[in-house]
Amino acid sequence: MKVLLAITRRELAAYFATPVAYVFIVIFLVMLGALTFSVGSFFERGQADLAPFFTFHPWLYLLLIPAITMRLWAEERRTGTIELLLTLPVAMWQAVLGKFLAAWAFTAIALALTFPFVVIVNMLGTPDNGVILAGYAGSLLIAGCYLAVGAAVSALTKNQVIAFVLATAACFVFTVFGSPVVAGFVADAVPSGVLEAARRISLIGRYDSITRGVIAVRDLVFFVTFIGFWLYANAVIVELKKVG
């Protein structure tokens, strides 16, 4: 536990040691604001909720989360520090989970800084703050999913650009799978069984229902399993790289 904490703390501090953290947070907040107020018609809707705000989270994450995860393993491999990390008395799961938790905590910090949206909507009307809380939970969960995918992909390469592009592509696939648009588009080409399976592993449907305030155990189990699976894959990839 102490080891895990030490790794998480170092990784989290590493984000703030460079301008990465500040650039990320500023861009995240600015883009979220722009999307919510202009594209999301936050005011024009005349409703005291944060639905237009949460709608954009997965799409923004698609672009920004891989930027957080791309360095996680790729940079360690490029600079050789992975050799240091893996020859310290650290279990593989501690290294993998420590890095993931740091990235997740960082995302949570960025997300927490969106609190003015909550303040505004509470000033303008009387929103259901329970639903807003659920929205934040959903946002954090889907961010966790992207982070887990991105971390695993980062372990594949020592090139951060490759890690970024691959992670974006992979997250995109998991996001749009099962969305009505994509389903309609490929319905003729793909057997219905595949489509059904794709819909089941799609993140966006479950995210939407959570942000509407419907927190189903089924969905929570799915998110946790999804993250667990990718963290496991991450550990396997790092372990396989030791074989050369």
Place this chain on the structure above:
Amino acid sequence: MAAMIEVDGLTKRFGPVVAVDNVSMTVARGEVLGFLGPNGAGKSTTMKMISGFLTPTSGTARLCGHDVLDEPLAVKRRLGYLPEGAPTYPDMTVLAFLDWVASVRGFSGAEKHARVERAMRATSLGDVVYYPIEALSKGFKRRVGLAQALLHDPEVLVLDEPTDGLDPNQKHEVRGLITAMAAEKAIVISTHILEEVEAICTRAVVIARGRLVADAAPGALAARSRWHNAVTVRVLPEQRVAAIAALAQLPDVHSVEAEEAPSDGLLAISALPASGVPLEGAVRTALSNAGIAPRDLRIERGRLDEVFRDITTGRPAHPETSQAA
């Protein structure tokens, strides 16, 4: 004396390339093993396997009785390892980095503080404690890596080129540090500085093209040189021909080498023994019979660089079999 490091048939293949080929050796407490070889011979790969960073294709390594494949954490707790190139996190300050390593190694509170302090003192990092590592010179970075490896006072130290990039004073300090620790530890250092091996190592292992080609004390290795027990005398230039003739007719002399041009008015002439036998008495007698009084007479221990070159390029080192001049 129990072996603290047992390397047992370590082999590593990268596709068709055999980087390390069935290397076995043991290192006991109190030994400082110099791991030698040309670049690309497999030194670092072997060390990466001992430390558990690379998984061997076959064979294994045991540290203090713990198998690196079965009990990696037990091995890593007992091992101080300086990886190739001394990688450290460049964004961190020296203090933050060492503090972090200490935390990961399970130290906390006053003990952690004391250990970080001691490691920094041992490696003379006191002046750069609050510098980010990326701002440090190569020598300082190397010492941060060394401090990290020493922090937990491990029983086994595996150091990949600990003095690379250090200036002569720093090299001297690090060698002193290693010698001071040697008694209660088993230490492996890789290097291609041969004087370092002679200065601090109790044993030298030479690896070439992935294979172990020599495992002996540095002195014994030097004794394989055709220069081992060679006698060098300095004579006046006009005595050159007579001296060479006198030495060449000795039965135990394999060959005679002479300087072309004199320095300080004297000419050095060396008699190389046939099979490492001592020549001093015979040389003195032969020269006095020829009426030559040598100005000084020196007995060579052997030239490690020459032996190194011979065994790593596959040529034999002994005069009986070599095509010596």
